[in-house]
Amino acid sequence: MTLIRITKKFDFEMAHALMGYDGLCKNIHGHSYKLFVTVTGQPLQDDKSPKNGMVLDFSLLKDIVKKSIIEKYDHSLVLNSNMPESLIKPLKKNYERIILMQSQPTTENIIIEIAKILKSKLPKNVKLFSIRLYETDSSYAEWYASDN
Numbered sequence: 001m002t003l004i005r006i007t008k009k010f011d012f013e014m015a016h017a018l019m020g021y022d023g024l025c026k027n028i029h030g031h032s033y034k035l036f037v038t039v040t041g042q043p044l045q046d047d048k049s050p051k052n053g054m055v056l057d058f059s060l061l062k063d064i065v066k067k068s069i070i071e072k073y074d075h076s077l078v079l080n081s082n083m084p085e086s087l088i089k090p091l092k093k094n095y096e097r098i099i100l101m102q103s104q105p106t107t108e109n110i111i112i113e114i115a116k117i118l119k120s121k122l123p124k125n126v127k128l129f130s131i132r133l134y135e136t137d138s139s140y141a142e143w144y145a146s147d148n
Contacts, residue, residue: 005129007038008061012074016105019080028077034134037065037118041126056126064121069114078105107133107141115143 015030041055051057076097079088083100092098103109111133119128127145134140 001042003040004043004055005038005040006055006058006061007036008058008065010035010037010062010065010070012070014073014076014078016078018104018106019083021104031135033073034140035065035069035114036130036132037061038129038131039122039126040129056123060123065118068117068121073099073110078110080104107135107139111141111143115148 012033012035013030014033015028016025017028018025020026039056039061043053043055044051046052076099077091077095078099078101079091081100081102088098088100099105101109101113111131114133115128115131118131122128129145131143132140133142
């Protein structure tokens with residue numbers, strides 16, 4: 001049994017603010033995120049299939065991540081749902097893409113949410129292996145299935 005990992009990179013823009021934080025990140029600010037999704041599986045062994053040798057067609061992985069992650073988070077503002085309604089209500093009134101999380105919208109918490117979503121969307125023959133989410137060029141969080 002040969003297991004192979006394949007990875008696809010995605011880019012999106014997102015803003016967030018950390019409620020009650022003691023630094024600059026308490027203010028609404030944005031990042032150019034880079035998301036790397038790695039899945040693992042056995043390459044298809046079917047000489048009659050044009051997908052012979054593939055773990056998963058990269059275009060299928062792209063569609064899954066785009067529809068379930070990128071379309072949700074790209075150009076959105078992510079906030080802690082415990083923020084006062086007096087702050088959230090005018091934002092919702094004036095802007096369309098407001099996402100409220102049950103926790104602080106840190107890169108770490110966002111990557112946990114991404115993992116939950118992707119695990120439920122992938123075909124049964126592949127498994128989510130890891131996710132790497134860059135918030136800046138020099139700062140990122142990683143999620144590994146083997147750790148969870």
